[in-house]
Amino acid sequence: MTLQKDLAYWQAQAAALKIEGRAFIDGELSDAATGKTFDCISPIDGKVLTRVAHCGEADVDRAVAAARRSFEAGVWNGLNPRKRKEIMLRWAALLNEHMEEIALLETLDAGKPIGDTTTVDVPGAAYCVQWYAEAIDKVGGEIAPVDHHLVGMVTREAIGVVAAVVPWNFPILMAAWKFGPALAAGNSVILKPSEKSPLSAIRVAQLAFEAGIPAGVFNVLPGFGDAGKQLALHMDVDCLAFTGSTYVGKQLMAHSGQSNLKRVWLELGGKSANIVMPDCPDMDRAVSAAAGGIFYNMGEMCTAGSRLLLHRAIKDEFIAKLVEKAKSWRPGNPLDPNTAMGAIVDNIQLDRVLSYIETGRGEARLVTGGNRVLQDTGGYYIEPTVFEVDSQEARIAAEEIFGPVLSVVTFDTLDEAIALANASEYGLAAALWTGDLTTAHEGARRLRAGTVWVNCYDEGGDMNFPFGGYKQSGNGRDKSLHALEKYSELKSTLVRLR
Structure with a gap:
């Protein structure tokens, strides 16, 4: 007999749900260095779901150091492309396997209807990871037309350490639009979810590690705007991808100029x-x-x-x-x-x-x-x-x-x-x-x-359609193969034959 997944079913699932509120840094769950936490409140009834690690400067430094170490060691970007594809496909399968759990976290945390999180948000995030996994061993470089005594190659290389600061309205789907292509391109990633909806990101990071993504390659820092600002100002972050308000996006762009001129990609407001x-x-x-x-x-x-x-x-x-x-x-x-x-x-x-x-x-x-x-x-x-x-x-x-x-x-x-x-x-x-x-x-x-x-x-x-806007709606594009361009550097290599 098929169980009817009605209100009573989901209320029972919610009552039994184990909720994790710690950060995920360098392959393990971690309290904030200061021990600080904040209340995660459900908009469904205004009640506290759990307490979540309030990550600050020390946690940002630790996560960036882990991401940098993993990148320089080549534990992810140095893998055979087919191996990275295999791991990301396994991760996508785990996201689908744990779909109800993650959807329930989204619903409790952000107030989104369970009918949407189970059919749009979580399946969409899994599809995004799968889509970029499939692209890993299919996107190559170019051989440039040059003089015959030269061979000219145009290649793309991972940019390095990518920080993704994402919004609360589609917590895991918007995050996947960042970490999917960033990881597919070979980068190490630090995800800063909104303080309004941090729960699904923590769980998804655990599943990434379970799938085989090495320690330090995918980190999650729950916290407030100060953590996002510290990532934007950090001299060892190579790229920052943000979805949120135009006001905050402008600040993050300015922080890039004040620090190491990191690449900043912004998906901002709209009044369509x-x-x-x-x-x-x-x-x-x-x-x-x-x-x-x-x-x-x-x-x-x-x-x-x-x-x-x-x-x-x-x-x-x-x-x-x-x-x-x-x-x-x-x-x-x-x-x-x-x-x-x-x-x-x-x-x-x-x-x-x-x-x-x-x-x-x-x-x-x-x-x-x-x-x-x-x-x-x-x-x-x-x-x-x-x-x-x-x-x-x-x-x-x-x-x-x-x-x-x-x-x-x-x-x-x-x-x-x-x-x-x-x-x-x-x-x-x-x-x-x-x-x-x-x-x-x-x-x-x-x-x-x-x-x-x-x-x-x-x-x-x-996923084939690029997503982004004109004017103060931002720059760069999420989704599609074009998103890979945001998380890589172009390199021209010329070899003289004679």
């Missing part, structure tokens, strides 16, 4: 525009996609379609359908497989989103939502919220909120819609709904964004 033309081929699908684009993951997405640009001719009908669709995104217990929308990650983010909603009440028309709900649980929940704004200069339409708050803007022509979409400091993603082939291609070309969807939103989770 979702444009719907009057010839939209499927309005109901567009409505569903617009709702999912902002309410999925509680709106805690850098690619969230937080600006919905509607042609005046369809605005009223579209908004009416959207309000109805929003009812299916009611917040609920993240451990319930039927829950589509979970909890905001912590009380700090809850207050931030509620503050924006309060601002919106004074500068726009509230269409639906706008309230904190399920307060009796002790958790942090906000209902789907939609505003209609007259101008994109409104703060809720211009600034990244990172919550389930949608701003609807009206336009009359495609040119106006493109101008509105591009009138942002960000350029991470955009979408365009139209039944006209010319409008689709020309509109996509004119949108200044790293990813443009046509007649869909947030589709294409395949």
Whole structure:
């Protein structure tokens, strides 16, 4: 008889779960050098899950020294490429084998629905590790066309010690987008998860070691922003990859200049525009996609379609359908497989989103939502919220909120819609709904964004597509073979034959 994995099942699993809060440095679990810890609080009910090592400068130095030693010793980058591939494939298999455990950690720690962590986050992270493992023995260099008395080779070599500072909204998936290609390229890695969601990273590091990744090659330092800053300033870190806010990204870039001019790769904020033309081929699908684009993951997405640009001719009908669709995104217990929308990650983010909603009440028309709900649980929940704004200069339409708050803007022509979409400091993603082939291609070309969807939103989770943005949404790209470029140095070698 098949066990029904319902709310009771996941609550029982949560009650039995062993949670590890120590750092993982040089192949072993470690307390912080100072002995300091911090409370890891579940946004589901506001209760403490465990206490986590609060890593500081001494821990950063120890992890960097371990990473440097392992790199210089060649225990990972010196392996035959097929051997590194074999180990990473074994690691991917372990991630799938422990999928429920890791998904449960993500749900308890970040408030993400268990239906998402078991189908998107953890399988996606395993797929990422597998994908880059498969690339290890398939990506080579070049033979340059030179004079016949020379042989010219262009090769890529591991950059060295890579620090990855990752966000709380997709704790293990965003981390995998960093450590997957960084390890595949032969580097040693130090992962600094967000203090809001550190648990899955610690467990995944244990599994990496179990799979055969040598001590010192993959380290995890839970802690706060000071640990990230110390990694950015560290003279023995060769590369820093960051996903998070534009404000922090700018600071990390400056720290690179103040230290050793390490490579810094930034995937930052977004305020993505979702444009719907009057010839939209499927309005109901567009409505569903617009709702999912902002309410999925509680709106805690850098690619969230937080600006919905509607042609005046369809605005009223579209908004009416959207309000109805929003009812299916009611917040609920993240451990319930039927829950589509979970909890905001912590009380700090809850207050931030509620503050924006309060601002919106004074500068726009509230269409639906706008309230904190399920307060009796002790958790942090906000209902789907939609505003209609007259101008994109409104703060809720211009600034990244990172919550389930949608701003609807009206336009009359495609040119106006493109101008509105591009009138942002960000350029991470955009979408365009139209039944006209010319409008689709020309509109996509004119949108200044790293990813443009046509007649869909947030589709294409395949690893083949580079992910990143224009303007203040950052530099470099995650995913795809292009990500390997971030974690390697190009070398030209010329051999004179005669």
